[in-house]
Amino acid sequence: MHEVGVMIEVVKTVENFAKENGLTKIDKLVIQIGELSSMIPRYLEACYPAAVEGTLLQETELKIDILPGNAICKKCNKVFNLIENNNKCPKCGGREWEILCGKEFMIKEIVAC
Structure with missing residues (x-):
């Protein structure tokens, strides 16, 4: 893990x-x-309390936003979600695509008092 x-x-x-x-x-x-x-969101949530213990973030709420795993079909140019469509273009059935987004892992926001 x-x-x-x-x-x-x-x-x-x-x-x-x-x-x-x-x-x-x-x-x-x-x-x-x-x-x-x-990254598996539920694992991050589970280990968060241990990671922040004794730090400035000890009382900080963790929020995780999930970004879609989208691709574009190389055959018909349809943009689609890979997971929802089992890695297959819903328009033409093509399995040749390019990932557009969905591999990100980043700190989006730090909200301070």
């Missing part, structure tokens, strides 16, 4: 940002995760 290490690095990044900007309390941390990324 690599989510623990990733979440610890996120906490370090947010703490550094807070120190650089003179923040003493953070209310909410918003993370964006693509449907096609290797």
